[in-house]
Amino acid sequence: MEKILNRDEGRLLAERIAKEADVKLHECYQCGKCSAGCPMAGSFDLMPRQIVHLMHLGDMETVMKSKSIWLCASCHTCVERCPHDIDIPALMEKSRMEAQKRGYCAVRNVKLFNDIFTETIRGFGKSQEVILEGIYNVGSGRLLQDINHVPEMLQKEIVRPELNQVRNKDHVRSIMKKCEEGGALN
Amino acid sequence: MARIGVFICHCGTNIASVVDVAKVAEAAKQMSGVAYATDYKYMCSEPGQAMIKAAIEEHHLDRIVIGSCSPRMHELTFRKMLKSTSVNPYMLEIANLREQCAWVHTDREKATQKAINLVQMSVAKVAGNKPLHTSMIPITKRALVIGGGIAGIQAALDIADCGFEVTIVEKEPSIGGHMVMLDKTFPTMDCSACISTPKMVDASAHPNITLKTYCEVESVSGYIGNFEVTIKEKTKYVNHDLCTGCGLCQTKCPTKVTSEFNQGMSKRPAIYIPFAQAVPSKPVIDPNACLKLTKDKCGICEKICPIGAINYKDEVKYTTEQFGAIVVATGYELADWKTMYPEYGSGRYPDVITGLQFERLVNASGPTEGHIIRPSDGKEPKDVVIVKCVGSRDPKKGKTYCSRACCMYSAKHAHQILDKIPNSRVYIFYMDVRTPGKGYEEFYDNTRKDGAQYIRGRVSKIYQEGEKLIVKGEDSLIGRPVTVEADLVILATAMEAAPNVEEVVKKLGISMDKDRWVQEAHPKLGPVETQTSGIFLCGTCQGPKDIPDTVAQASAAAAKVAGILCHDEMETSPMISFVDQTKCSGCGFCVTTCPYKAISLVEVPGRDGNRKVTKTVAQVNEGLCQGCGCCNAACRTGCIDLKGFTNDQILKEVDALCL
Amino acid sequence: MKSYAYFPGCSMDSTAVTYKKSFEYIAAKTGLDLKEIPDWSCCGSTAAHTKNEKMAYALAARNLALAEKHFPGLDVVTPCAACYSRLRYANYAARKNEDLRQEIEEILQMEYKAEPEVLNFLDLFSDPDLQEEIRKGIKRQLKGLKAACYYGCLMSRPREVTGETDPENPMKMDEILRLVGVEPVIWDYKTECCGASHQVDAPEASRELIDRIFRNAQANHADIIVTACPLCNMNLDMREEEINRKFQRSYQIPVFQFTELIAIALGASASECGIHHHFFPAFDVINDQIRSGNISEKREQVQKVQEDPLKSGPIIVGKAGK
Numbered sequence A: 001m002e003k004i005l006n007r008d009e010g011r012l013l014a015e016r017i018a019k020e021a022d023v024k025l026h027e028c029y030q031c032g033k034c035s036a037g038c039p040m041a042g043s044f045d046l047m048p049r050q051i052v053h054l055m056h057l058g059d060m061e062t063v064m065k066s067k068s069i070w071l072c073a074s075c076h077t078c079v080e081r082c083p084h085d086i087d088i089p090a091l092m093e094k095s096r097m098e099a100q101k102r103g104y105c106a107v108r109n110v111k112l113f114n115d116i117f118t119e120t121i122r123g124f125g126k127s128q129e130v131i132l133e134g135i136y137n138v139g140s141g142r143l144l145q146d147i148n149h150v151p152e153m154l155q156k157e158i159v160r161p162e163l164n165q166v167r168n169k170d171h172v173r174s175i176m177k178k179c180e181e182g183g184a185l186n
Numbered sequence B: 001m002a003r004i005g006v007f008i009c010h011c012g013t014n015i016a017s018v019v020d021v022a023k024v025a026e027a028a029k030q031m032s033g034v035a036y037a038t039d040y041k042y043m044c045s046e047p048g049q050a051m052i053k054a055a056i057e058e059h060h061l062d063r064i065v066i067g068s069c070s071p072r073m074h075e076l077t078f079r080k081m082l083k084s085t086s087v088n089p090y091m092l093e094i095a096n097l098r099e100q101c102a103w104v105h106t107d108r109e110k111a112t113q114k115a116i117n118l119v120q121m122s123v124a125k126v127a128g129n130k131p132l133h134t135s136m137i138p139i140t141k142r143a144l145v146i147g148g149g150i151a152g153i154q155a156a157l158d159i160a161d162c163g164f165e166v167t168i169v170e171k172e173p174s175i176g177g178h179m180v181m182l183d184k185t186f187p188t189m190d191c192s193a194c195i196s197t198p199k200m201v202d203a204s205a206h207p208n209i210t211l212k213t214y215c216e217v218e219s220v221s222g223y224i225g226n227f228e229v230t231i232k233e234k235t236k237y238v239n240h241d242l243c244t245g246c247g248l249c250q251t252k253c254p255t256k257v258t259s260e261f262n263q264g265m266s267k268r269p270a271i272y273i274p275f276a277q278a279v280p281s282k283p284v285i286d287p288n289a290c291l292k293l294t295k296d297k298c299g300i301c302e303k304i305c306p307i308g309a310i311n312y313k314d315e316v317k318y319t320t321e322q323f324g325a326i327v328v329a330t331g332y333e334l335a336d337w338k339t340m341y342p343e344y345g346s347g348r349y350p351d352v353i354t355g356l357q358f359e360r361l362v363n364a365s366g367p368t369e370g371h372i373i374r375p376s377d378g379k380e381p382k383d384v385v386i387v388k389c390v391g392s393r394d395p396k397k398g399k400t401y402c403s404r405a406c407c408m409y410s411a412k413h414a415h416q417i418l419d420k421i422p423n424s425r426v427y428i429f430y431m432d433v434r435t436p437g438k439g440y441e442e443f444y445d446n447t448r449k450d451g452a453q454y455i456r457g458r459v460s461k462i463y464q465e466g467e468k469l470i471v472k473g474e475d476s477l478i479g480r481p482v483t484v485e486a487d488l489v490i491l492a493t494a495m496e497a498a499p500n501v502e503e504v505v506k507k508l509g510i511s512m513d514k515d516r517w518v519q520e521a522h523p524k525l526g527p528v529e530t531q532t533s534g535i536f537l538c539g540t541c542q543g544p545k546d547i548p549d550t551v552a553q554a555s556a557a558a559a560k561v562a563g564i565l566c567h568d569e570m571e572t573s574p575m576i577s578f579v580d581q582t583k584c585s586g587c588g589f590c591v592t593t594c595p596y597k598a599i600s601l602v603e604v605p606g607r608d609g610n611r612k613v614t615k616t617v618a619q620v621n622e623g624l625c626q627g628c629g630c631c632n633a634a635c636r637t638g639c640i641d642l643k644g645f646t647n648d649q650i651l652k653e654v655d656a657l658c659l
Numbered sequence C: 001m002k003s004y005a006y007f008p009g010c011s012m013d014s015t016a017v018t019y020k021k022s023f024e025y026i027a028a029k030t031g032l033d034l035k036e037i038p039d040w041s042c043c044g045s046t047a048a049h050t051k052n053e054k055m056a057y058a059l060a061a062r063n064l065a066l067a068e069k070h071f072p073g074l075d076v077v078t079p080c081a082a083c084y085s086r087l088r089y090a091n092y093a094a095r096k097n098e099d100l101r102q103e104i105e106e107i108l109q110m111e112y113k114a115e116p117e118v119l120n121f122l123d124l125f126s127d128p129d130l131q132e133e134i135r136k137g138i139k140r141q142l143k144g145l146k147a148a149c150y151y152g153c154l155m156s157r158p159r160e161v162t163g164e165t166d167p168e169n170p171m172k173m174d175e176i177l178r179l180v181g182v183e184p185v186i187w188d189y190k191t192e193c194c195g196a197s198h199q200v201d202a203p204e205a206s207r208e209l210i211d212r213i214f215r216n217a218q219a220n221h222a223d224i225i226v227t228a229c230p231l232c233n234m235n236l237d238m239r240e241e242e243i244n245r246k247f248q249r250s251y252q253i254p255v256f257q258f259t260e261l262i263a264i265a266l267g268a269s270a271s272e273c274g275i276h277h278h279f280f281p282a283f284d285v286i287n288d289q290i291r292s293g294n295i296s297e298k299r300e301q302v303q304k305v306q307e308d309p310l311k312s313g314p315i316i317v318g319k320a321g322k
Helices: A012-019 A033-037 A048-057 A058-062 A079-080 A088-101 A108-124 A129-140 A149-156 A167-181 B021-031 B045-059 B072-082 B108-125 B150-161 B193-206 B248-253 B291-295 B298-304 B353-361 B407-419 B440-450 B501-508 B547-565 B589-593 B630-634 B647-658 C017-030 C044-053 C053-070 C081-096 C098-108 C120-126 C127-138 C172-178 C202-221 C230-246 C260-267 C283-291 C299-306 C313-320
Strands: B004-011 B034-040 B064-068 B093-098 B135-140 B142-146 B165-170 B209-213 B215-223 B226-233 B257-258 B267-269 B317-323 B325-328 B332-334 B352-353 B385-389 B425-430 B453-454 B461-465 B469-475 B480-486 B488-491 B495-497 B535-538 B568-573 B577-579 B599-610 B611-620 B639-643 C003-006 C035-037 C075-079 C119-120 C140-142 C146-149 C225-226 C255-257 C296-297
Touching: A012 A048, A012 A058, A012 A088, A033 A048, A033 B298, A033 B469, A033 B480, A048 A058, A058 A088, A058 B589, A058 C230, A088 C044, A108 A129, A108 A167, A108 B267, A167 C053, A167 C098, B004 B021, B004 B045, B004 B108, B021 B034, B021 B064, B021 B108, B034 B045, B045 B064, B045 B072, B064 B072, B064 B108, B064 B501, B072 B093, B108 B647, B142 B317, B142 B547, B150 B165, B150 B193, B150 B209, B150 B325, B150 B547, B165 B215, B193 B209, B193 C098, B226 B325, B226 C053, B248 B267, B248 B298, B291 C255, B317 B385, B352 B353, B353 B488, B385 B407, B385 B469, B425 B469, B453 B469, B461 C202, B469 B488, B469 B568, B535 B547, B568 C313, B589 B599, B589 B630, B599 C098, B630 B639, C017 C120, C017 C127, C017 C230, C017 C255, C017 C260, C044 C053, C044 C081, C044 C260, C053 C075, C053 C081, C053 C098, C075 C081, C075 C120, C081 C098, C081 C119, C081 C230, C119 C120, C119 C260, C120 C127, C120 C172, C140 C260, C146 C172, C172 C260, C202 C225, C202 C230, C225 C230, C225 C260, C230 C255, C255 C260, C296 C313
Parallel strands: B004 B034, B004 B064, B064 B093, B142 B165, B142 B325, B165 B209, B325 B535, B352 B488, B385 B425, B385 B488, B425 B453, C003 C035, C003 C075, C075 C119, C146 C225, C225 C255
Antiparallel strands: B135 B568, B215 B226, B226 B317, B257 B267, B332 B495, B461 B469, B469 B480, B577 B639, B599 B611, C140 C296
16 A cells, blocks of 8 residues: 555654654664664564664554564664664564554564463462463464473473462562553653 | 944844844944944845945944854954955954854844844943054965875975975875875776875975974974974984985894784884885884894894994984974874774684775785785685775764765775676675765776675674674665675775874864864865964865875865965964053963963063162063963963953953843 | 672573572582572563563562662672563663652562662672682683683673673673683674574574574584573573474584583582583583593592592483483
8 A cells, every 4th residue: 555654643653662762763874784683683574774764754553563573582782783872672662562552463472472471470470481381382372382392301300390489479469560550661 | 432333244044044133233223332233134245345334434433343153254354344444454343143143043032132142242342442453474484294195295295396395294104104005096096006106206306395204293382484393203223314225124134023004914024114115215113023122132134234324222303493384184094993893803803804904905016916815814705795884974883974985995996806806796785875076976887887796784793604704784775684605804994083183183282073083174165274373284184085185185285385385474463462561560470371482571670669670570472472362361460461352341241241 | 708689580490400500509619698589579571571661670670679678788699691681671770760760669669779789690700709719619620621602682782781891792701611621712692692582482583593503603613502591591402402403403512501610610410510401412522521631630539530420320311311
């Protein structure tokens, strides 16, 4: 579909995200050093450089529907090498939060993993790798993923069946509840 | 009662778009002493000046205030104009309504009020102005050129050809600078040595030129027309008056260290002539490498020198000379990419080289006699990557500017590789290709025709795996990360100002910009002048540039110097200090404060009650005083004043603003 | 020696068993004083900062607030790179923004001053006193063992949070391992990302990252890769065989935690330092070193070492795991 730039409604959102991330979008001169060093770029549908440019244009919809914002590993290689110090991981992260609010999710499994992880924290106060992987495998339909490692892990006592839990679980839960009620930090 | 005329300039829309100029002129009419006020589109123009002259006649004006651009810009213009009127040229004040008001504000109402305040201050000050008259001082008809690269050589030749004596001070053992290191020059591909070495020879043979190589400027005093410069000659340990340049010492010296001229890609002896075509073609001894000087061993060069020119006990020599004008041509160094770019390996990989190293590799007189090989294993590279903008256009690395010559020399390098190595491939990572020069775009076209692959993107990382260098970039035109497995990587490393530029600038009393480039007086209208009159600049000390631009600027600086030296004497500014000797206590504080050594203490007859006594007081040398005002501020009894800026006038300005 | 508040992190009680065992061995030998933060909870990890920024700060800050309460004045040390990053982020944000700090206190219902420094294990082992203790306790030199020190992202970047001065080429681990004779190799993937949790939730996109790390380690002649993080370690160690299959490689590069090597140097047996817990067999490389005489023993230790299970028993366990 034809894209009419000056009718784009994402500009305000993009500007807000950029401000929160302390990024001046106009500084990006599209050199591509970010994309060149990004370990995940091979799987991105939009290069990190293109995310910055789309935000500068105000096309947040394309950004929020992209896979790249979900696949970003927050490794910070891009910003470490960026000539203009543009905090791309922050742009990715904040775009991802906005995408979630609007129900966009181009890489379902990443969201699923994070959701389950968050719930194990709510449940036990600590992460539970076995439970996490188990529920994730069911939820993602990848029942056999990493299953070959399980007997070995048990045999070598790498994981144990018992749970590690926080005593004051209510404290952790109340912290999470308060943060969720307050929404994402704006 | 003073009759002041106030003239408010629109400066096109520069002032008028932010300041209500008509309102300022109206307000001026109400100010004390103002007999006439008006506004006009361009006061500096011919009709504007005619208008002022007519107003002087018609309204019998005796002093003028002009509200316009900075006095740096047009104060001289208006003073010249006043020479043909009844008003003394120093009965003039400029209120800076452009740089200090319109350009820095957006609120029209507040800016207009500020403009009125500025005019009010100038009106208050001009009321206290007194007519001043210039005097004449003689000019020393000799020029000093600091730096013996192509800029310095060209400037010196042009000044010398006008019939004036020139001294070139060069810190290295030979003149020639960077140009003589280069192989071919874009876009015409003439051999750099073939066009620069004849100029070096011309400079050394010119009857009006004195070469002072291996020398540095130690100190500078004085002013335009009469600079006094002390030159330090570093220890050469070779008597150049005796030395014939036979070169025997070089061949027998047992110590070998890295050659600066070959950019670290070959060795040179401790006693060395930096390159075969050096001027002068006489050696110096590197005191950090020489066994005799470091460990008191060896001494071979002294034993074999047929004429006994070696002198291990050589000492630093200082000479002091007078010059009428100075040209700064201190040139550039390459940015130290090794400390700036850990992502490119910090210099761990021998096959990642700079453009200047490549120039030595491809140069027939270089360490490989022109064979392009990998420094690591001597093999001929097939796949070569050129990375542009290394150290330039990179705010993270502290350099925002474009280094200007890299796009073209990179295209030239690509052309040379494709030409010399059959079946080679060249990939050039770039952000933009900038070719603003005559024949440059065509050269770039031809490089692509030769087969160079231009990939738009900045390289993120360079590292070695096995024999190959892995270069990771993005092809931003297709939006995909790309990797090139290269045999050789050439970094188009940025120019930066020479390492000792701070010292030179400090000694000369001129300034640098944020990137350490020497600051020109005006980027458009004073591109070869500095803020200190009589001191000029040319070449890459002022900013990155290529050879054609450097040579053009050098000739321009030479013309400016000749424009001074062709006069026998020159006008001095009358805005200088004067001492009220009846009040002076002779403390001498002003003497130590004066940067121009213009004040001395003298004995004059005076009275103590009824008794006649001799008292010591300060006296200003009108030829040396530059009107800086330091003594004025330092004087404890308040007996020193600056003509045109008296304490009384300044206080009147303050009163006009505050009362 | 200095005392520290200790935040183990969730992995230390499960997958990071070698890390834990070897570290506890070193702590016992050197008298290292770590005080575990009572009732610590998850730092929030990647999941929290993906979903809710405030939650990411608050979950991390809970542990720092507990440390401040129970062990005032002590710096907090953590073995996990992700925990390190989240705890430091919380401190960084709270120190920069007083309103945020107060809001976090409000959410936690606890005092949180963001004063103690958060250190990782490489910082801890750079402590000259601890290094001196290690130097004194060395029973074996691991001379000739060529190690590619892998730091990963989160201990290095972003530099304003981590304080690392050279995120492209950090040297702390290299220097620590030199203490026990290991020869760190110069390589170029010290801080390239291992994919972190994307190895679980986006495996197709991220397996290649691991391959590239092994490839560069191999190209630079490393015998082993050494990590200082439970997740980096698991991503590399657990998936090496899969990488070999998937990309038709034949990497033979065991992955160690740096603490294992120090424990070995201090005289730990295989089971004491946890080598038998590795996924990818790690015995051969150590045994080869011993056989070639590179791992040298101090003379008075020889008798004892011959009976050390490092050379006999647990090797079978390692082989069984193959």
